[in-house]
Amino acid sequence: MPVSIDDLIPSAKQILKEAALKEAEQAEQYARLAAAAEAEKRALIERLSQPSGKSxxxxxxxxxxxxxxxxxxxxxxxxxxxxxxxxxxxxxxxxxxxxxxxxxxxxxxxxxxxxxxxxxxxxxxxxxxxxxxxxxxxxxxxxxxxxxxx
Structure with missing residues (x-):
């Protein structure tokens, strides 16, 4: 049974859709990492703005x-x-x-x-x-x- 050309080479429209989904996933991951880094930075600044607790x-x-x-x-x-x-x-x-x-x-x-x-x-x-x-x-x-x- 021969393989269809559609199985071997997806349409440009399909590839663009997959690329857009991948880009959206990467953007979402970047946003999560940026939010986590910002939260970490706020926590550090809050800690540094308090007394050290050292004698x-x-x-x-x-x-x-x-x-x-x-x-x-x-x-x-x-x-x-x-x-x-x-x-x-x-x-x-x-x-x-x-x-x-x-x-x-x-x-x-x-x-x-x-x-x-x-x-x-x-x-x-x-x-x-x-x-x-x-x-x-x-x-x-x-x-x-x-x-x-x-």
Missing amino acids: EAEKVQLASTVIQRAVRNGMTEVQVYRFPNSLCTDKGRAIIQQEKGWENTLTGIPREIFQLWTDYLKPRGYRISYQVIEYPGGVPGDIAVTISWG
Whole structure:
């Protein structure tokens, strides 16, 4: 029994329909992944906007460890944290403009780091810098916190 040409070569209309279905499946999968990533990002930002839960002693010990490791590697500064600009009440505007009182725009862990510097590191001669380090699409993005001593 010979095989029909329709069995071997589907019509262009059938192929277009199958391609459209496949494209719709891929778009749906992409939308699910994007929604999951956005939910994960919101959860992370929510967690970072809250206090860390670490004791003062734990924070000081962590700062000491990071600084000593940097010194052993011959560095005079170290980036200690990076966070989304949404953890600033003004999305980082005051940091970019270097306005007086910019530190009052910080929330959560970035604020804790600044307080740790104020209480323990600044009196010992360390400097701190908060700087926008990323401009995705031309708008402010992530902010880096750097401690320096050189």
